[in-house]
Amino acid sequence: MVNNSIQSLESNALVLILEELKELQNTLNLLLGCRQEGGKSGHWAARINRAFFIFYVTTVSLFLSLIFTAWNT
Incomplete structure (x- = not known):
């Protein structure tokens, strides 16, 4: 039971980190896209x-x- 809760917390943390990285990647793509258009x-x-x-x-x-x-x- 303890291992499952620890793994659940770790997987939730990893999912949050992954979502933040995707947001940063989208932001960078937008910024670089504006540069290339200009x-x-x-x-x-x-x-x-x-x-x-x-x-x-x-x-x-x-x-x-x-x-x-x-x-x-």
């Missing part, structure tokens, strides 16, 4: 980030070279 906006964001980085590096390099030139003259 591929077009993600692509544009990546292009804008790349363009901004190139603009930033160019501007900083030009600024530092002009400061260096002004300092040495």
Whole structure:
């Protein structure tokens, strides 16, 4: 009788854990699905980030070279 009640408690706990894991998996699937659907906006964001980085590096390099030139003259 004691073994049956312990096994029953353990199986109930395992069922609850399994249900929580299924809920987490569904949540992750929803989140990842939204990311994959937003591929077009993600692509544009990546292009804008790349363009901004190139603009930033160019501007900083030009600024530092002009400061260096002004300092040495």
